[in-house]
Amino acid sequence: MRYTSTIASIIVVATLLVGCGADSHMKKGDKFFALGEYYDAANQYKKAYSATAPKERATRGQRALKLAECYRRINYTQRAIAAYNNAIRYNQADSMTHLRLAQQQMKAGSYKEAAKNFQAALDSLPGNRLAANGLKAARMAPEWKEQGSQYTVKRENFFNSRRADYSPMLAGDNNDQLYFTSTRTEVKGDELSGITGTKNGDIFVSTKDENGKWTKPQDIDTELNSEFDEGACSFSPDGKTMYLTQCTTDPQYPRYATICTSTRSDASWGKSTTLELTKDTLSSYAHPAVSPDGEWLYFTSDMPGGMGGLDIWRVRLTAAGVGGVENLGEPINTEGDEMFPTFRPNGDLYFSSDGHPGMGGLDIFIAKPDSVGGTWHIEHPGYPLNSQGDDFGMTFEGLHNRGYFSSNRGDAKGWDHIYSFVNPEIIQTVKGWVYEQEGYELPQAVVYMVGNDGTNLKLSVKGDGSFTQEIRPGVDYVLLGTCKGFLNHKEQLRVEPVTESTEYVLQFPLASITAPVLIDNIFYDFDKATLRPESTKALDELIKLLNENPNVTIELSAHCDYRGAVEYNKVLSQKRAESVVNYLVEHGIAADRLSPVGYGKEKPKTIRKKLTETYTFLKEGDVLTEDFIKKLKPEEQEICNQLNRRTEFIVLRTTYGMFDEKGNLKNPPKPKPAENQAPAEPEWTPW
Template identity: 25%
Template structure:
């Protein structure tokens, strides 16, 4: 697959006319210089004549693997394993990936199991062990797309699309029509340039393809991203600027990220980004929604695998220090072609996470600190046994594009357009009606609050018909609290199903029958028997805060009410210790209420330890846990109204 020019992140300048060297030394030289097309020819001639060696089989397998010819890669890796059943770790993984691409999943999984047992610290093996049912997960994530040819493909490699201003931009190795044909010896195809085509904003249908000349050079360009205002573009190019070609110590020209500016209608000021280098590659730029962060792929120092995904902050025309996104997303394999959406999802291609073979497309969730979680394979619509990558999506229309060298395409890589018909992130609508339990009358303007793990997710007021609704995630358990003046507050637990749809949760409220006066325990109105604390601690927990919020609400609605807060323990500790602990807890309760807006002069309280037991469970008496719990209680005694 021709995108390996930018996935393996390496480049070699080459022209037509292949040498016919037959000696192994010449083949090794071609291999070392990434001229895989020539290396294959020579190595196979040697193999046909009966020459065998581990090194030969490794290099033949790799030459095909790096060009995404997995069938032939599997053939030569098979010869390697016949000669040496225990080669280095990377060959276990490449052989398994090649077998999966051929459809030999069972054999591939067996190789991966051996790989994991021998190389326990390799994250790829760990991921397969932790996701033993990965094929079931992929199946569950499939059937969500309508996919078509994008209408811009040629018989050559076409890949890496980006849409801006109703045009699709992409890289292509198609014949440019020049008299001099520049051939890349890694792939055997022409060098890539950037092209574009106008597209229909409704269905993605493309018109005539044109070369995007302002950014193209005589070497490779690919994968670009525009800023929203269209005045800046980031793109990938071989290390070539102002007619000069940069090289590393091995005399190889790598790839770099470049930036250009639109000035008076012309693209100018083409410069390399300051964190690039002649000694490592940077490629495939993607911007965060706020355009303050640039994501990219690189094999720079600190890379975990063959290529990792990085991010760097953008501060006007300056940039921060690149940061590796970490082991949550990056493996010892290849992670590349990032794309970040306005919903803080990061799509990327990887051969290190469990997939169908070759590169698969995955999606993860980015938190506010840039940490990636909940990584999932997109399923067998987007992914295939071959290489699938460069996925982009419009989050509003759910339309987008991706690249693949799957069977049935026009060239070695092709661009496909898609419509996502079902979100991978399973969501539901949680709705219901708030009513009077006795009469069935709807209750408008009831406060309805959604909690997850004791944390407030959202609060709404029921509408004129008593209705409320929340967007929730499938498979999660929530608590819904309904409150209305003159009614007793009610909380209901609900577990959302595992499929998209709706869950109905009607809530009927009882009229408040708790008429309190001085001397009454306000906590009894809400069934609050105790404010829970962690063992041996006096900090207010999230669970305790839920009950205290009920007390807070009553105090807010009754601004002259005063409370005496009393905390009690059971007898299982010394009297002195229990007295001190209960006193700290009473004071912590008062502090929480004051912090949340209650005037301190409305509250008193202290701890009474085990001095007012409600049953027989004093020191030395054998009691059940339930009996002891009756003594561990909190009281909210009304001292003024």
């Protein structure tokens, strides 16, 4: 009897200890859950669930439900499904359990089972739009997969690791840099995240080498990355500012995602600083995306005033900072989560959502702006761009419908990987370079583009002086390259229909207002002032330039080398300058806009930096005087003499014809329209 009693006592004590242990795990789990550390919370809830006797059905069901919520948040889809089913089996399902279970079954591709649970959710939540959209998606997803689309996708294992790699973003003037977030072993810091169970993410970058091949991804070796979680970056149009998401941690308080900025100095990114979007410190701000015009920052947030869990918002970017936060509202945002906004350069907004009818977890959607009503038209790009998993984080290679995105499709652990995508659309583009005549690119330039279809755009150029813009067949375009301190240059383009993607290339060499400009390829008969026929092309270009800049007067100068009699050379150069002026006048340029001057050898050429790339024996600032030339090798002397024999022009005035005889401006600028009022006419109209 005493032995039996002892056994019974041991069982009772053990049961009490197990129960106390389970309660302890639940308390720890609840603390982790409150901090948002769902991986650590799941580990505690799992221990508590395992330590709970099957006969304690209600307790076991409640703990299964908490465990399911953690698994759902860390993308452990199959475990989440099992845990939700356990909660239902133990009669502890709440009003959202069937909805959450159905969403997880969609991610697993179990569309029939998902439809049943969406219907069950609708029975208990009549009118719930998430359940209604989910039911529609469960019925349509198999058909979408069967139909397919023009997209082709490929997993790009060169960028991927054994951990999560996501949110790729192309950068660089030639899209030759790929930034993305990774939790691979090379990240900074050794601690594992209580949220995901992996290391905190860092931003990595891969660049193309001289052969156009991607190099091994490297952790950005600056203060940009920290021991905290960094990722989901975007760039300003000029590429000088990075916007990124950062998630810090605190053992006592929940920490919310914030958006930070980093500026580029030379080739390196500086330490990030928090961008304060609102005074609300209890909401998350993540997934920044800059609009193509650089005027808006789009982002994801759960701040009050939204439509669901996470919404897409935007805030205006100004020289003085940010201001004017707006919720995008319907039809983009839903009662679900809308995340990872990004832009195609043509203005289309891509985002991911689990609230719109989709194929599984997060699906990618396209929001096309309606220029008439100021609203958005939503499109679902179908399979295989979308899958039963989470698909998000698009980035585009220029204006073409190709690039990279991230997805956790087919990964049992729910880790994300980088994929490439291609949609063979026929796209016509114009690419132009704006640069100083005889000089380098002009990144401060602006190009005005007007089409007879109503197009009226103001295009900024990249760091290499280039721009790329989509154009439409059957449209006549006029493009005007401008930059402060330079004359304008105009190009015309007629776009014809094509059967494959085509790129038109235009050059915009801008003549300096302050420095002499060489008129290249001007030829005279030997020892005479007679213009040779092959000079016509260069002179016609000069006529075009003067017509495009009607308020400019110029000095037209001719120069000789040091050889020959001084007076003879000066007379010959004067006659040559007059020959050029006569040609211009004969072709419609007003004589009082032109001043011919023959300098002979009085003004030897001063070497500019660009010319030293062709003639490496010369340095910037060298003046090709007779003494300088005679110290060179014979073949170098002849090159310098050729450089001295030149025809140039320099701008004298930029106000010709602008004022009447009383000194009043003939065409005063019109007053600007009131704020929020459309301009009365385009900024520049060539027609």
